[in-house]
Amino acid sequence: MVDTVVYGSVAFDSIKTPFGETNKTLGGSGTYASIAASFFSKPGIVSAVGEDFPKEDEEFLKNKGVDLTGLEKKPGKTFHWKGEYGYDINNAKTLDVQFNVLKDFKPELPEEYKKAEYLLLGNNDPGAQLDILNQMDKRPKLVIADTMNHYIENQREKVLEVVKEADICLMNDSEARMLFGTPNLVKAAKEVLKLNSDLAIIKKGEHGAILCTEEKCFVAPAYPLENVIDPTGCGDCFAGAMMGFLAKQGNADEEMMRKAIIYGSTVASFNAEGMGTEKLRDLTIEDINKRFEEFKEIMRF
Amino acid sequence: MVDTVVYGSVAFDSIKTPFGETNKTLGGSGTYASIAASFFSKPGIVSAVGEDFPKEDEEFLKNKGVDLTGLEKKPGKTFHWKGEYGYDINNAKTLDVQFNVLKDFKPELPEEYKKAEYLLLGNNDPGAQLDILNQMDKRPKLVIADTMNHYIENQREKVLEVVKEADICLMNDSEARMLFGTPNLVKAAKEVLKLNSDLAIIKKGEHGAILCTEEKCFVAPAYPLENVIDPTGCGDCFAGAMMGFLAKQGNADEEMMRKAIIYGSTVASFNAEGMGTEKLRDLTIEDINKRFEEFKEIMRF
Numbered sequence: 001m002v003d004t005v006v007y008g009s010v011a012f013d014s015i016k017t018p019f020g021e022t023n024k025t026l027g028g029s030g031t032y033a034s035i036a037a038s039f040f041s042k043p044g045i046v047s048a049v050g051e052d053f054p055k056e057d058e059e060f061l062k063n064k065g066v067d068l069t070g071l072e073k074k075p076g077k078t079f080h081w082k083g084e085y086g087y088d089i090n091n092a093k094t095l096d097v098q099f100n101v102l103k104d105f106k107p108e109l110p111e112e113y114k115k116a117e118y119l120l121l122g123n124n125d126p127g128a129q130l131d132i133l134n135q136m137d138k139r140p141k142l143v144i145a146d147t148m149n150h151y152i153e154n155q156r157e158k159v160l161e162v163v164k165e166a167d168i169c170l171m172n173d174s175e176a177r178m179l180f181g182t183p184n185l186v187k188a189a190k191e192v193l194k195l196n197s198d199l200a201i202i203k204k205g206e207h208g209a210i211l212c213t214e215e216k217c218f219v220a221p222a223y224p225l226e227n228v229i230d231p232t233g234c235g236d237c238f239a240g241a242m243m244g245f246l247a248k249q250g251n252a253d254e255e256m257m258r259k260a261i262i263y264g265s266t267v268a269s270f271n272a273e274g275m276g277t278e279k280l281r282d283l284t285i286e287d288i289n290k291r292f293e294e295f296k297e298i299m300r301f
Numbered sequence: 302m303v304d305t306v307v308y309g310s311v312a313f314d315s316i317k318t319p320f321g322e323t324n325k326t327l328g329g330s331g332t333y334a335s336i337a338a339s340f341f342s343k344p345g346i347v348s349a350v351g352e353d354f355p356k357e358d359e360e361f362l363k364n365k366g367v368d369l370t371g372l373e374k375k376p377g378k379t380f381h382w383k384g385e386y387g388y389d390i391n392n393a394k395t396l397d398v399q400f401n402v403l404k405d406f407k408p409e410l411p412e413e414y415k416k417a418e419y420l421l422l423g424n425n426d427p428g429a430q431l432d433i434l435n436q437m438d439k440r441p442k443l444v445i446a447d448t449m450n451h452y453i454e455n456q457r458e459k460v461l462e463v464v465k466e467a468d469i470c471l472m473n474d475s476e477a478r479m480l481f482g483t484p485n486l487v488k489a490a491k492e493v494l495k496l497n498s499d500l501a502i503i504k505k506g507e508h509g510a511i512l513c514t515e516e517k518c519f520v521a522p523a524y525p526l527e528n529v530i531d532p533t534g535c536g537d538c539f540a541g542a543m544m545g546f547l548a549k550q551g552n553a554d555e556e557m558m559r560k561a562i563i564y565g566s567t568v569a570s571f572n573a574e575g576m577g578t579e580k581l582r583d584l585t586i587e588d589i590n591k592r593f594e595e596f597k598e599i600m601r602f
Contacts, residue, residue: 088484183389186527207508210525219522219599224511226487258602298520299600301559 002044002067004247005113005140006034006240007132008122009102010047010071013276014082017089019229020275026057027276028079029122029146032233035280036240036267037120038065039288041247043240044113046070046132050077050101060281069110074101089228090205109135118247120239121145121166126158133165142252144168146239152179164196167252170239172203185210186217199257203235209261213254220261223269223291224298230275234268237280241267241288266291303345303368305548306414306441307335307541308433309423310403311348311372314577315383318390320530321576327358328577329380330423330447333534336581337541337568338421339366340589342548344541345414347371347433351378351402361582370411375402390529391506410436419548421540422446422467427459434466443553445469447540453480465497468553471540473504486511487518500558504536510562514555521562524570524592525599531576535569538581542568542589567592 008030015022030047037043044067053073061068082096107128114137121129123146133143145166151159152175159179163169169192171179176188185202189212192200203209206228208221242264246252252260266288273279309331316323331348338344345368354374362369383397408429415438422430424447434444446467452460453476460480464470470493472480477489486503490513493501504510507529509522543565547553553561567589574580 184527184529186525190527204508207505208520208522212525217525217599218602219509219525220602221509221520221522224487224513224518224520226485226491228485262602295602298518299602301519301521301563301596301600 002042002069002112002116004037004041004043004118004120004243005046005070005109005116006030006037006043006120006122006243007046007107007124007129008033008120008236009079009124010045010049010053011079011081013232014080015084015230015232015276017085017230017275018087019227022276024080025276026060027081027232029233029236031061031277032236032271032280033120033122033240033243034061034066035064035277036237036271037244037247039241039267039283039285040244040263041118042067043244044068044070044110044116046107046109046113048072048074048101048105048107049079050074053078070107070113072105072107074105076101083232085231089231092232107132117141118243119143120243121162122236122239123148123151126151126155126162129162130158130165142167142243142246144170144239144243146170146235147175149175149178160195163192167197168199168201169197170201170203170235172205172235176202186212189217199254201257201261203238208265209238211254211257211261218254218258218261220258220265221299222265223295225269225272228272231272232276234272237268237271238264262292262295263288266295303343303370303413303417305338305342305344305419305421305544306347306371306410306417307331307338307344307421307423307544308347308408308425308430309334309421309537310380310425311346311350311354312380312382314533315381316385316531316533316577318386318531318576319388320528323577325381326577327361328382328533330534330537332362332578333537333572333581334421334423334541334544335362335367336365336578337538337572338545338548340542340568340584340586341545341564342419343368344545345369345371345411345417347408347410347414349373349375349402349406349408351375354379371408371414373408375406377402384533386532390532393533408433418442419544420444421544422463423537423540424449424452427452427456427463430463431459431466443468443544443547445471445540445544447471447536448476450476450479461496464493469498469500469502471502471504471536473506473536477503487513490518500555502558502562504539509566510539512555512558512562519555519559519562521559521566522600523566524596526570526573529573532573533577535573538569538572539565563593563596564589567596
């Protein structure tokens, strides 16, 4: 029974970093997020792929425990992203995007998905995110939405509506600065709180994340990695693992949210240690729990 | 009895930030670092000022417990720095520098200072830093050196010598990346460890600091501030408070160093909340200890 609906892309990625290269391997925000969630809960993915999508990738996702009822197979080709990371491995340069089957894709949620209590709206057109939310039978217990600079620049009002509708809207530091016109992340978080949220989370990439309520902040570092091979999908893994963990707990208060952020950072850190989804393939919940405990040691004073 | 020798500038600063402006008010790396150290230990400052240096500033420093035996009064004017911070308040743009009495200044340590067990070499010409170290009667128990991009670009070998000679060389993330040619801070820290150090500390400004040994890392966030008014001197406060705290403890093992980093971040965070040295003036050790405890709460999960 699917408890966590993940709306996000399933893609072929061609990635080049200073440490490796992939050619049309499995990627996409929905892929990363649902694999990350699968370590904790039962995710179902909402997206479309083309006729070229291989049986092995489907099998891989199924074996991870990802439900594919919401993954439509359409005539045409799978979404393709090509990107490159330079010396400063934090920012990708997009070399090519071919939307293919995702162009004008209007997802329809399977009946089972409409009953799910947990909904993760991966970064996407804010109107499409709201449409998915509206398709749910009733308001889920927890809605987490991701956003990105492209939509903030071009559809600011609609993005603010998503921030209002979701329980938690994830954005990174530059997105938060852009959306709220302040360089100060605590101030930006306070602006999020004014938009009908009890909690605001701002991601800071290699510097971790902050969580603010009206009264206080939690500041989580990222796991200090000596070998960052490929950061593609780390933000999606962060969101997916957070959501999966919270779905498993059935509770998303501030205390649980602090743990969820550390679980998010943990799965994201493993993901960065390999090309594409490579490191997620053999990852176990034991590996994840071990690194979660290490966070206590690296933050102790 | 001076236990902590602080080598750094005493200056007049003219600062403009989006939130305020000062005109020739007390500043300089030595000033900030020694005030920060004074909350914990007995610092003495090594620098020079001109005939224009006012009695009130001298009295202020003395009242804070800063020894001024090593502060030479020379014919001419006090060092003057003029800088401006823009919207992104993390980086200053230097508008004017007048070295005045610090031009060709060759400090001679007072006899009492030569016996001190703790030496903080503020960021300065690396040759001058080594000269101060050589003037000490015997190798101090702990030597912390600060550096900056200007010297890394122009005197890389000499800066590496300082890293080797000091117990801890403080650098910020961009300086570490420049010095060791890697964007990865854990890798850069490992390079520091190869240079005769047991511990490496890299400062990340608003993102905190990391401490690495061969075996593990400690990752400290900065205190999440909603109102950053003026970051001038924060790096010096970090170094000074760290050193003062370690001098007071008489122990600089990894456990103590973790606490010292949090104390450094604490004093730096107060400093950023006012223009120039404003916030340090009425700050008490009780305020500092209270915020130190708050760090436990903001890092708890």
